[in-house]
Amino acid sequence: MNFDTIILGAGAAGLMCAAHCGGRVLLVDHAAAAGEKIRISGGGRCNFTNTGCEAGNFLSANPHFAKSALARYTPWDFVSLVSDHGIAWHEKTLGQLFCDGSARQIVAMLTGMVADAGAVLRLSTSVTGVEALPGGYRVVLETAGKVWTAEAASLVIATGGKSIPKMGATGFAYDIARQFGLEVTETRAGLVPFTFPEGRFADLSGVALPVRATAATGPGFPEALLFTHRGLSGPAVLQVSSYWREGEAVEVDLFPGDDALATLRAARAEAGRRGLARELATMLPARLADAVAAELALPGNLADMSDVVLAQVAERLHRWQVVPGGTEGYRTAEVTLGGVATDGLSSRTMEARAQPGLYFIGECVDVTGWLGGYNFQWAWASAMAAAEGLRGR
Ligand code: FAD
Structure with a gap:
């Protein structure tokens, strides 16, 4: 030897x-x-x-x-x-x-x-x-x-x-x-960005915000999320990717540590003529606020929205369910x-x-x-x- x-x-x-x-x-x-x-x-x-x-x-x-x-x-x-x-x-x-x-x-x-x-x-x-x-x-x-x-x-x-x-x-x-x-x-592959078909988030590319992300199993991660041309990245996303299995949804709280329903109700009381997109822009980055409001497509302004409707909006913010198409794999x-x-x-x-x-x-x-x-x-x-x-x- x-x-x-x-x-x-x-x-x-x-x-x-x-x-x-x-x-x-x-x-x-x-x-x-x-x-x-x-x-x-x-x-x-x-x-x-x-x-x-x-x-x-x-x-x-x-x-x-x-x-x-x-x-x-x-x-x-x-x-x-x-x-x-x-x-x-x-x-x-x-x-x-x-x-x-x-x-x-x-x-x-x-x-x-x-x-x-x-x-x-x-x-x-x-x-x-x-x-x-x-x-x-x-x-x-x-x-x-x-x-x-x-x-x-x-x-x-x-x-x-x-x-x-x-x-x-x-x-x-x-x-x-x-x-x-x-x-x-x-x-x-672990600690890896998620990809989505047809550049689903391409319009939001570059938007970053603090979230809490959770896979179907494993802990929640209160860190940043980043929208990219190919999908989702940022520390919170990388963390949950290690727990994620193909076909499963990831749950993202876009307004972590805060009460979206209480915030929306207070806004309705104080500024009922405000549109939803404008109010969401006080809670989220502007481009994401526009995208969420467009997706919800709710008619009228805040004053027209019942507690039930506002609860739906709050649910969309606190429990956004998203199913990744895949990950970037071992490459990244x-x-x-x-x-x-x-x-x-x-x-x-x-x-x-x-x-x-x-x-x-x-x-x-x-x-x-x-x-x-x-x-x-x-x-x-x-x-x-x-x-x-x-x-x-
Ligand atoms: P490695 O450090 O990968 O070393 C393996 C070595 O084996 C390499 O030098 C390779 O050349 C050699 N090798 C492989 N195959 C063969 C072969 N067939 N024959 C001969 N030699 C071979 N972790 C953190 O904790 N903090 C960070 O900030 C962090 N940042 C990272 C950033 C990036 C971009 C990446 C990719 C990883 C990061 N990691 C980080 C993870 C961390 O780098 C790895 O977990 C760690 O390096 C693993 O150490 P290791 O010695 O087991 O393997």
Whole structure:
């Protein structure tokens, strides 16, 4: 064995693991640069964690699986790391922590730590085969047309999910899991905009407003919604997309935290000659107010509307039901839902139960976070859990 550990994938989880697992480490990635998703994350500022992170912020067939790793490596542990490296940060909203400067600082911190740990980093290197040996693993690699092999007692798969194939995302981790008899749960695009046939919202493109969006299952998300040429986007929509299933409706409260019926009745009492569109424009962005009023097509002005009619308008605002045609898919999805089934992994170390020395960390595992720094926190925490397991081998 020429290494103790081979880590495939030099993204968030792979870099973190290589920096902490100790021993002779080979870290391999087929991309030309490490941590590319970190670099583009959070609009270039990397939302690197969330101070409110807990297992309830994740989707998984086993909602308990993430608890152990998340409890042992907390958002504050990563904050300490970032601060120790002199990286300034701030809370944007809802516990989301971002770099003041650039996401590149996080990449530089991690690659620096990997170098300090003495790990060997091989970029632009593809993996053409993986096999188990007695007491270890052999990987067949190819760099600039040259085929070579490496052997190690432990193999860590950190190649992420299928989101953004243009950046080199692959289903490699799932193939390796299946090769070694592990189950892979259904994978689909998560944190992704909704699309609608025939540019249904094209006229509203660019309109944004605070809403509360809820899928048929899962929590409600009080965040912003954005109308786009192709459909609906914005944080609230990305969040519910992870819970949405084809054919289901999404419910959107367009007037969250307020009582639309009381507002409309008060307006009728004070300014009964006002038209509905004009009144709605005090409650919603003007273009959306026009569209809602046109769709409701109610005759007369506010004074002509009974409580029953106003209740219908309020219902339309608080419980707008919309059935997306689909999503933009892996092309723009921030994450991949599903993945390597947690049943086959130790929640303490991320090691495959039936395949000693084989570990899966990060997004390839069936643990997917909400929008807001949770996915990086899972990458860091699962990597640290594996690093601890590797140090103890
Ligand atoms: P990745 O970081 O994707 O790393 C996987 C690595 O494996 C890559 O370097 C890839 O090149 C390599 N690889 C893949 N296949 C192979 C193969 N066959 N052979 C060799 N190497 C391979 N999450 C947050 O928490 N906060 C954010 O602000 C945030 N912003 C995001 C913005 C965008 C646009 C996207 C797409 C995602 C964002 N995410 C964010 C999600 C977050 O980036 C991922 O959840 C996280 O990077 C997962 O870490 P990972 O190490 O498991 O996988």
